[in-house]
Amino acid sequence: MPHKLLGISGALRKDSTNSKLLREAARLYGADSYAEANLNIPLYDGELESSSGLPDEVNRLVQQIAEADAVLISTPEYNGAITGVLKNALDWISRHSEKPMVGKPTALMSAAAGRAGGVRAQTMLRTCLVAFRPRIALAPEVGIADSGNAFDDTGQFVSERYAASVSTLMDALKADVEQASTNA
Numbered sequence: 001m002p003h004k005l006l007g008i009s010g011a012l013r014k015d016s017t018n019s020k021l022l023r024e025a026a027r028l029y030g031a032d033s034y035a036e037a038n039l040n041i042p043l044y045d046g047e048l049e050s051s052s053g054l055p056d057e058v059n060r061l062v063q064q065i066a067e068a069d070a071v072l073i074s075t076p077e078y079n080g081a082i083t084g085v086l087k088n089a090l091d092w093i094s095r096h097s098e099k100p101m102v103g104k105p106t107a108l109m110s111a112a113a114g115r116a117g118g119v120r121a122q123t124m125l126r127t128c129l130v131a132f133r134p135r136i137a138l139a140p141e142v143g144i145a146d147s148g149n150a151f152d153d154t155g156q157f158v159s160e161r162y163a164a165s166v167s168t169l170m171d172a173l174k175a176d177v178e179q180a181s182t183n184a
Contacts, residue, residue: 082121
């Protein structure tokens with residue numbers, strides 16, 4: 001069965017360590033196709049929604065989530081929390097009539113400069129996702145500490161320990177995707 005993954009990075013920089021983490025996770029997963037969502041979308045504004053509906057970028061994001069077999073979300077930790085960019089995207093997604101994350105196999109991870117690797121942001125992200133009801137892969141938390149030094153020039157992990165942790169998470173996600181397709 002082909003597997004299509006969507007990566008959602010809580011960082012806007014193209015070469016952020018969270019985007020690198022998503023790409024490395026997709027490689028270790030062995031996905032047939034992988035795309036990254038664009039979270040460069042307007043700030044949520046109820047007046048904008050009332051007057052113009054959802055922005056095209058939000059509709060595209062919802063469509064990408066709906067079409068993916070699984071979603072990977074990686075967020076840096078800003079002041080002990082997820083980024084405003086990621087929270088804004090979740091706020092917009094919640095306004096869409098389609099609920100694309102319900103039951104969607106989803107893996108959470110983080111990369112940060114600090115030694116905790118952003119795991120506090122993952123805790124907040126789990127809380128934010130409760131209303132979306134995704135199927136979050138249960139595996140050891142993946143928090144890449146000192147993330148600026150965690151990847152080589154090709155974007156792969158320099159530490160076998162991180163590769164093993166992400167592989168374990170991707171195996172759990174793959175099992176969730178296969179179970180979801182069996183139950184469909």
